[in-house]
Amino acid sequence: MPKLLPRARSFLAFFLIGTFASLKAQPLTLLRPDRVFDGETNHEGWVVLVKGDRIKAAGPASSISATGAKVVDLKGTTLLPGLIEGHSHLLLHPYNETPWDDQVLREPRSYRVAQATVHARKTLMAGFTTVRDLGTEGADYDDVGLKQAINQGVIPGPRMVIATRALIATGSYAPKGFSPDIDVPQGAEEADGHDRLIQAVRRQIGKGADVIKVYADYRWGLMGDAKPTFTIEELKLIVETARSSGRPAVAHSSTAEGMRRAILAGCETIEHGDAGTPEIFALMREKGTALCPTLAAGDAVSQYRGWKKGTQPEPERIRQKRITFKQALDAGVKICFGGDVGVFPHGDNARELEMLVDYGMKPLDALRSATSVNADVFHLADRGRIRPGLLADLVAVEGDPTKRISDTRNVRLVVKGGAALAP
């Protein structure tokens, strides 16, 4: 649940009953915030006209006719495009509640789906109207039904771009550490080599994957360290098979060599990228590969392992992450917004926005990442900006997050497809 100011909460209750109860039935609604961040820049004094599920107009109040429109006063707020979470796992919940291994091996899938329906609602109410959900982590194709339930209005939730099971090289992933005499179910689908990989990619697509996620490296080195998994030929095959159906492939990768292979193979985003180097980031810039740094996940995991943030010095992992993220920024790499939410609580997605700023991005750039940049990188041409003709996915927050990023937490109103929702 977003942290609503009490004032906002009571305002909202009134507002929903009084104003938005039948938005869709009304031909036109004029939203009047203090300012509009359109996905790229901030505009003081702009208003936004919504018709049905689309944005009809946006611009200075004097330039837009409010004739026949229901006027909604959003004084004190900034109106933004609905935020786009770039890396979620709606079928996971925080590891300090239940370790990842236990979620995969001990939780019934029905329980995980029940949890996911709550996660979906919390995500939407926090102003995140789209998520790129990068893998069910052992819950097979349960993201397909979750997406369907949201799209059919059975449960509230964000629009979903889904990866289904994701692909791993045999033996590389997890859960690990069991007797070699038993086969332990894995958090993603194992496949290797020409025919098996083509089949796995096509099977996932056939069952509903919008994007193919591949683990280009994982902690399976001799010392339990991260090492590359698939060969570059295998990665190219995955990318080519996905791309021929019009779908991108994206790569989990934290090592320089895993990243290099994934970039050269044509994966469109690199997830995590912790041990990237200036050379690797230059390559990403050259190829147009985007980095989804998942700063909040590393931060959360370090705290789960005992780091007392704020009172103890930053652990080596965090110190290194600050350095490599800065290198990526300096190299001009496109930065996706995506926190790996699920590792930390759903609905707390703004944590990654705050961390992007803490690690060196300007608030305006962090907001661009979470709106127009993610829309462009994920091929979502119908959202991510406030422009005539695009989906009326909008969020109004108290204050001005282009100056103070944590204002994204002060959600007053969420609109998805022209319909207003109460946090």
Ligand SMILES: [Zn+2]
């Ligand atoms: Zn993830």
